Amino acid sequence: MFDLVSFIPRAVVQSIPLLYGATGETLTEKSGNLNLGIPGIMYVGGISGVIGAFLYEQAAGGSLNPVLAVAIPTLACLLGSALMGLLYCFLTVTLRANQNVTGLAMTTFGVGFGNFFGGSLIKLTGSEVPSIALSATSGYFSASLPFAEDLGWFGKIFLSYGFLAYTAIALALISSYVLRHTRTGLHLRAVGENPATADAAGINIGRYKYVATVTGSMIAGLGGLYYVMDYACGVWSNDAFGDRGWLAIALVIFTTWRPNVGILSSMLFGGLYILYLFVPTGMNLSVKELYKMLPYVVTIVVLVISSMRNKRENQPPESLGLAYFREDR
Amino acid sequence: MDKNTPAVSLQNISKSFGGVPANEHVSLDIYRGEILALLGENGSGKTTLMNMLSGIYFPDEGQILIDGEPVVISSPKDAFRYGIGMIHQHFKLVDVLTAAENIVLGLKEKGRLNMEQVAGRVKEICEQYGFEVDPNQKIYDMSVSQKQTVEIVKVLYRGADILILDEPTAVLTPQETEKLFAVLRNMRSSGKAIVIITHKMHEVEALSDRVAVLNRGRFVGDVMTRDTNAQEMTNMMVGHPVTLNIQRPEPKDPKPRIEVEGLTVRSEDGVLKLEDVSFTARSGEILGIAGISGCGQKELLEAIAGLQKVEKGSIRFVEDDGSRDELIGKDPMEITSMGVALSFVPEDRLGMGLVGDMDLTDNMMLRSFREGHSVFTDRNGPRKLAAQVVKELGVITPGLTTPVRRLSGGNVQKILVGREIASAPTVLLTAYAVRGLDINSSYTIYELINKQKQAGVAVVYVGEDLDVLLQLCDRIVVLCGGKVSGILDGKTATKNQIGLMMTTVGGTREHE
Numbered sequence: 001m002f003d004l005v006s007f008i009p010r011a012v013v014q015s016i017p018l019l020y021g022a023t024g025e026t027l028t029e030k031s032g033n034l035n036l037g038i039p040g041i042m043y044v045g046g047i048s049g050v051i052g053a054f055l056y057e058q059a060a061g062g063s064l065n066p067v068l069a070v071a072i073p074t075l076a077c078l079l080g081s082a083l084m085g086l087l088y089c090f091l092t093v094t095l096r097a098n099q100n101v102t103g104l105a106m107t108t109f110g111v112g113f114g115n116f117f118g119g120s121l122i123k124l125t126g127s128e129v130p131s132i133a134l135s136a137t138s139g140y141f142s143a144s145l146p147f148a149e150d151l152g153w154f155g156k157i158f159l160s161y162g163f164l165a166y167t168a169i170a171l172a173l174i175s176s177y178v179l180r181h182t183r184t185g186l187h188l189r190a191v192g193e194n195p196a197t198a199d200a201a202g203i204n205i206g207r208y209k210y211v212a213t214v215t216g217s218m219i220a221g222l223g224g225l226y227y228v229m230d231y232a233c234g235v236w237s238n239d240a241f242g243d244r245g246w247l248a249i250a251l252v253i254f255t256t257w258r259p260n261v262g263i264l265s266s267m268l269f270g271g272l273y274i275l276y277l278f279v280p281t282g283m284n285l286s287v288k289e290l291y292k293m294l295p296y297v298v299t300i301v302v303l304v305i306s307s308m309r310n311k312r313e314n315q316p317p318e319s320l321g322l323a324y325f326r327e328d329r
Numbered sequence: 330m331d332k333n334t335p336a337v338s339l340q341n342i343s344k345s346f347g348g349v350p351a352n353e354h355v356s357l358d359i360y361r362g363e364i365l366a367l368l369g370e371n372g373s374g375k376t377t378l379m380n381m382l383s384g385i386y387f388p389d390e391g392q393i394l395i396d397g398e399p400v401v402i403s404s405p406k407d408a409f410r411y412g413i414g415m416i417h418q419h420f421k422l423v424d425v426l427t428a429a430e431n432i433v434l435g436l437k438e439k440g441r442l443n444m445e446q447v448a449g450r451v452k453e454i455c456e457q458y459g460f461e462v463d464p465n466q467k468i469y470d471m472s473v474s475q476k477q478t479v480e481i482v483k484v485l486y487r488g489a490d491i492l493i494l495d496e497p498t499a500v501l502t503p504q505e506t507e508k509l510f511a512v513l514r515n516m517r518s519s520g521k522a523i524v525i526i527t528h529k530m531h532e533v534e535a536l537s538d539r540v541a542v543l544n545r546g547r548f549v550g551d552v553m554t555r556d557t558n559a560q561e562m563t564n565m566m567v568g569h570p571v572t573l574n575i576q577r578p579e580p581k582d583p584k585p586r587i588e589v590e591g592l593t594v595r596s597e598d599g600v601l602k603l604e605d606v607s608f609t610a611r612s613g614e615i616l617g618i619a620g621i622s623g624c625g626q627k628e629l630l631e632a633i634a635g636l637q638k639v640e641k642g643s644i645r646f647v648e649d650d651g652s653r654d655e656l657i658g659k660d661p662m663e664i665t666s667m668g669v670a671l672s673f674v675p676e677d678r679l680g681m682g683l684v685g686d687m688d689l690t691d692n693m694m695l696r697s698f699r700e701g702h703s704v705f706t707d708r709n710g711p712r713k714l715a716a717q718v719v720k721e722l723g724v725i726t727p728g729l730t731t732p733v734r735r736l737s738g739g740n741v742q743k744i745l746v747g748r749e750i751a752s753a754p755t756v757l758l759t760a761y762a763v764r765g766l767d768i769n770s771s772y773t774i775y776e777l778i779n780k781q782k783q784a785g786v787a788v789v790y791v792g793e794d795l796d797v798l799l800q801l802c803d804r805i806v807v808l809c810g811g812k813v814s815g816i817l818d819g820k821t822a823t824k825n826q827i828g829l830m831m832t833t834v835g836g837t838r839e840h841e
Contacts, residue, residue, distance in 0.1 A: 183442045190423045190434050197421040201435030202406035312425050
């Protein structure tokens, strides 16, 4: 009744931007920064990649160098999102501005930034439709292994994705390992839990917050890049990324701050996100709208359950959202 | 190394916060193989001074010498490098990490993080000094004394040989305190320099070799402990002679005022906090409540004040004419209007009763804003009350309009206790009224409580210092794990007896 072999790959491609966002946000939150600017940062990551790719395609004319075609958008994306992360840190860590307000403002800014430059590029190309297509660049991003298609359902489920998808999973696993098994991870957790203690133990609070937040922003930005270049086949249209950034933040809570758990959970979210396309509802479109609600309902249920379970390890970092000032009395 | 070179020499140190001086030109020497007690009233700058040594604050002025060499300590990391380790009054531990993880926190050892190796070294240190620590236990599962042990092991693991302890005994039972002192004496004989900040005179006398005294941020002087006594030290601290006697006037015509019967309370997550607690508090009498912190004292007082949901039992308020009123089910406002006042000083001091961002006058108003019929509140009364509390209890504050949060802990507490007493209650519930207060202010508070007692108020006094409980209270209820372990007469009970009853119900020692 249900076509799993076509459902799973679609759920996975939906899940990758969420996984990037969630891994980035988890690293950030572990340092005690509640970065609600992640949705905006993912927009900026996406549009920065688009700008990079656009300029390179224009400059190179018809013949693209595969390495540069991948490297330039990726670097542009990392640079754009890193700048957003730096801005967030400067405001909340150095100037100790309120994290919630700063984050929300940055999301508004990031979305506007994306739409502004997206609109400019569309104007430049003089295209008829309100979108810009970078299919040549996208081809390199979404290229899967050449023999994947010969392997039937196995190839379809496991090998049909572009390299950024595998990078997302690798980054999630690495983040988990760093958090749990290294000195850096231990220090980072301490900074987010109890900065005064970490400070007294000789850990440089500011540096950890900056590095974790900027790294987290760069990872989240890659989610935006993946969305445009692989998922959307190189087509940027304003506001298309939608609310995936918020879902990524919800995913952080869902995974109880564990990036490795995020891999499967993001696929679950991705599946729920597109479930409505696979449920036969006939002409009754309102039922589809109810199905679209599922990821959010699941998040709320998980929030309720995880606050009931009351296990200390599953709680958010204790000083999440609070600025730290050593001589505060 | 020359025994006469001080391990640490502070010279002419000054530090101020926002224009208010905390330390002014303090010079102090600390020697190896010696335990130095640092004394001073609340807000006299003891903790600030030691924080500069451990790199938390940076001095505005002055010089620090380690083994005769001038050094700059600009961060906790620098402090570790010079072998200085501080055990803070509020433990600096990360709750969700294990003991071993907390111990290696911040260390930059070579190679991969190997928790088994760390655990091994922790065990070695424990054996050397006689500690008991499970390296893999999470901090949130630990008792206060276990946490403190982790703190001490933490600084030793870093190779500290200059140890600073900020009020280490404030939360320990007498037995735990004795254990800690034995460890400190061990460390002294292995040549470490130890500084201990405390308010308890008998501890100073029992443990320290030398005493240094601060008064209002200035260094007053130092004396060898054997050449001085509690009275003299207190005089130095305060700057003028004071009397150090706690009166215990005979209760006049005591009548039952609050009857607690079979009280059982469960916390929100279902843990039994009080089990079948029964006692009577009488007017004109001070009823002491002893117990290890966190074994039901808070819940007991809150249940009486109507702030805590009760599972079983009854709490009756007895009027002068003998009629009884059930308190359970009444809301806190009704109970307050019957004359039940609660002054609870929690560990973070500001948690209950005061609003940190409001000034002194406004905090006084929290009690009285409902009075009067005008739509406008009366600010004059509270302002006068604030001025009175500041004067009577010697609160150190820049003014009545200073936010309470800016005051030092002890001063915050004086305001809370002063306000509750001023509300002229018939029942005064007070918990940890003198927690962290210096000896002079503590005695002022004991006097205030005694005055209330003589005025016929039924006082319930939850305290930590057993010596004080024994001197102040007419009867003492000992709690152990939420059960009443026994009710003793304040005049005949002994410290040891109470200590044992605090740890085992009924106070009988179990054979292991």
